[in-house]
Amino acid sequence: xINVNGKPMDQMVGKTLTDLLKAKTSMMQxxxxxxxxxxxxxxxxxxKILVENDKVELISFVGGG
Amino acid sequence: MIPKFQGVDVKEFFMGMKERNVxxxxxxxxxxxxxxxxxxxxGSNIAIALTRSGVGHLTIIDFDTIEMSNLNRQQYKVSQIxxxxxxxxxxxxxxxxxxxxxxxxxxxxxxENIAELFADADxxxxxxxNPTAKAMLLEGATxxxxxxxxxxxxxxxxxxxxxxxxxxxxxxxxxxxGDGYSKGMEGLMAPRVMxxxxxxxxxxxxxLTNQPVLSE
Numbered sequence: 001x002i003n004v005n006g007k008p009m010d011q012m013v014g015k016t017l018t019d020l021l022k023a024k025t026s027m028m029q030x031x032x033x034x035x036x037x038x039x040x041x042x043x044x045x046x047x048k049i050l051v052e053n054d055k056v057e058l059i060s061f062v063g064g065g
Numbered sequence: 066m067i068p069k070f071q072g073v074d075v076k077e078f079f080m081g082m083k084e085r086n087v088x089x090x091x092x093x094x095x096x097x098x099x100x101x102x103x104x105x106x107x108g109s110n111i112a113i114a115l116t117r118s119g120v121g122h123l124t125i126i127d128f129d130t131i132e133m134s135n136l137n138r139q140q141y142k143v144s145q146i147x148x149x150x151x152x153x154x155x156x157x158x159x160x161x162x163x164x165x166x167x168x169x170x171x172x173x174x175x176x177e178n179i180a181e182l183f184a185d186a187d188x189x190x191x192x193x194x195n196p197t198a199k200a201m202l203l204e205g206a207t208x209x210x211x212x213x214x215x216x217x218x219x220x221x222x223x224x225x226x227x228x229x230x231x232x233x234x235x236x237x238x239x240x241x242x243g244d245g246y247s248k249g250m251e252g253l254m255a256p257r258v259m260x261x262x263x264x265x266x267x268x269x270x271x272x273l274t275n276q277p278v279l280s281e
Contacts, residue, residue, distance in 0.1 A: 037236070039203070042204060062245070062249070
């Protein structure tokens with residue numbers, strides 16, 4: 001079990017952050033991933049494997065300014 | 066001879082402009098350097114607030130020129146259509162406060178030039194329109210300058226409730242202002258853009274005067 005934006009999420013342990021992002025959003029380019037309090041840069045999303053109890057925050061941006 | 070500004074001693078004019086500011090803030094604000102990424106609805110309004118407050122050094126970065134469609138919310142004038150936004154904004158800002166230094170950079174911010182563009186900032190202020198650019202700057206700024214506060218805007222479109230625009234702190238040095246959901250495609254109106262710009266500008270002033278941005 002991992003935690004994504006404060007909610008438990010099943011079946012993600014062993015998968016990559018890219019897998020998680022794809023499951024959560026169709027706008028990956030507008031989302032920044034924070035894993036256990038640290039921002040994970042885009043080029044590392046493919047290689048970061050989720051482990052039990054990971055805390056992920058997906059910071060999603062909307063347009064306008 | 067004491068130099069004059071608008072027929073008044075320069076020092077007297079400077080002090081006169083500070084008369085209604087919060088006491089004890091002049092020095093801290095005058096020494097600060099804030100770099101604003103984007104000079105649209107957010108950036109132009111944030112820049113005006115920081116200029117009037119007396120932030121001593123602003124750098125404004127934007128690649129764009131002023132169009133008719135900007136005038137509903139961005140702080141430009143009919144006479145400035147076609148000008149680079151950074152040029153027009155600097156002109157306007159210096160009329161509000163001639164005692165600050167304003168640098169302008171007319172360029173597009175990319176992950177390649179972030180390190181160079183923001184090296185000298187005390188605070189980085191994100192004021193883009195484009196959500197991909199917002200994400201890019203959050204990644205880039207925290208990578209190159211994890212210790213510099215980053216103040217961002219996210220969600221201020223439409224005519225939604227005013228009070229849904231809030232300031233949050235998802236990371237120790239990152240502050241995000243906005244409702245988090247309203248999208249520019251639904252239209253952008255001056256008041257909510259100004260509310261969000263006000264959140265960003267006040268977060269910056271609180272940081273510069275060593276006050277926590279959020280209640281503990």
